[in-house]
Amino acid sequence: MEGDIVEMGKFIGAGLATIGMGGAAIGVGSIVGNFLSGALRNPSAAGGQTAMLFIGIAFAEAFGIFSFLVALLLMFAV
Amino acid sequence: MAAEEQAEGLQFHPMEQFTVEPLFGGDTIHWYTPTNVTLWMAIAVLAIIGLLVLGTRKRAIVPSRTQSVAELAYGFVHSMVEDVAGKEALKYFPYIMTLFIFIVFSNFLGLIPMSFVTTSHIAVTVVLALLVFVSVTLLGFYLHGIKFLGLFWVSSAPLALRPVLAVIEIISYFVRPVSHSIRLAGNVMAGHAVIEVFATFAGAILIAPLALVGIVAMFGMDVLVAFIQAYVFTILTCVYLKDALHPSH
Numbered sequence: 001m002e003g004d005i006v007e008m009g010k011f012i013g014a015g016l017a018t019i020g021m022g023g024a025a026i027g028v029g030s031i032v033g034n035f036l037s038g039a040l041r042n043p044s045a046a047g048g049q050t051a052m053l054f055i056g057i058a059f060a061e062a063f064g065i066f067s068f069l070v071a072l073l074l075m076f077a078v
Numbered sequence: 079m080a081a082e083e084q085a086e087g088l089q090f091h092p093m094e095q096f097t098v099e100p101l102f103g104g105d106t107i108h109w110y111t112p113t114n115v116t117l118w119m120a121i122a123v124l125a126i127i128g129l130l131v132l133g134t135r136k137r138a139i140v141p142s143r144t145q146s147v148a149e150l151a152y153g154f155v156h157s158m159v160e161d162v163a164g165k166e167a168l169k170y171f172p173y174i175m176t177l178f179i180f181i182v183f184s185n186f187l188g189l190i191p192m193s194f195v196t197t198s199h200i201a202v203t204v205v206l207a208l209l210v211f212v213s214v215t216l217l218g219f220y221l222h223g224i225k226f227l228g229l230f231w232v233s234s235a236p237l238a239l240r241p242v243l244a245v246i247e248i249i250s251y252f253v254r255p256v257s258h259s260i261r262l263a264g265n266v267m268a269g270h271a272v273i274e275v276f277a278t279f280a281g282a283i284l285i286a287p288l289a290l291v292g293i294v295a296m297f298g299m300d301v302l303v304a305f306i307q308a309y310v311f312t313i314l315t316c317v318y319l320k321d322a323l324h325p326s327h
Contacts, residue, residue: 051162051313058310062257065264072267076093 010074017071024064031056092274096198096267114194115202122183122196130179151179155312162316166323173213174319177206178312185266185304189297198267200259207259210315218322229325258314265307269300 035053039046101112129151133144141149155175159167181197188195196202218226230247232240273296279289 048161051158054306054310055313055317058261058314059257061265062261065261065268066257068268069260069264072093072271 010078014071014074017067017074020067020070021064024061024067027060027063028057031060092271092278095194095270095274098199115196115199118187118194118196119184122180122187125187126179126183151182155179158309158313159316162313163320164323167316167319170217170319174312174315177210177315178308181206181262181308181311182305185308186301188266188270189300189304195266195270197262198270200263203259203263204255206262206311207255210258210318211255214315214318214322217319218325221323222325226322226325229321233326254318258311262307262311265303269296269303272296273300 031053035046035049035056039049098107098113098115100107101114101117104111107113129144130148133142133148136142136145138145152175155178156168156171159171159174163170184195184197184202187193188197218229222228230244230251232243232247235243273293276289276292276296280286280293282289
């Protein structure tokens, strides 16, 4: 019976940890949206800034990946 | 836990594809044991040699298809280093090219069904990221000496704020190899695990068509991710290199 409660806690914890991925989604969406709204105003300057776009996406996405990793650790490693 | 899952209808093992196994049987893995990781890394290196050495051997003025792909990759990384890190960073272009080509090839070889994706292992990406971190830090100290610490001392901020900012800068500097490695491994692992989850759903007859569409969609997504993550890894290397070359804020 105790083992079942531990199992349940693992699943609940993993599910809660995935909420963090929503934050990464909001962050990436905000970055790309702002990039697009800027790029459509001055399309000639947009090409040179794609590197910055990807750097920003990478930084925002890292935290979503962290929470995914926490979920995976709870599911399979703990 | 495994026995309980066996009893249910759907068998759910999305992480099984990442197990490291010895190639020639046996249970124990020593540092010299050839495993599937070794095999797929060797295949990646052989494919790189095939593209970059054998493909460009003729040095034709009108390039063949292989040679133009190799030239495309070279030019892509070259312009990325020049744009992000500046002209002085071109000295370190071979290292960045090596990183990019190796990650791209491991990612794409991992997309072949039944193959093994080496970059999904944090052990692999940590080595890549730590090498970047250590070499960039040493380079900064070699080029600028003690002035390299000016990276942490934001001289444009008010004096009272600078110690606080220095702490934040130092923390963010040491988190770099962590996020650098986990981003690549996490993205690749997540993509492959999601494909496997959809493949599990394909076993249930009612939702099998939906699951097949999901597999195809996730596979397309993974092709994108495989390239973008290699691109992001190299571009972050360029950013860190730029910090080492020009540490002052």
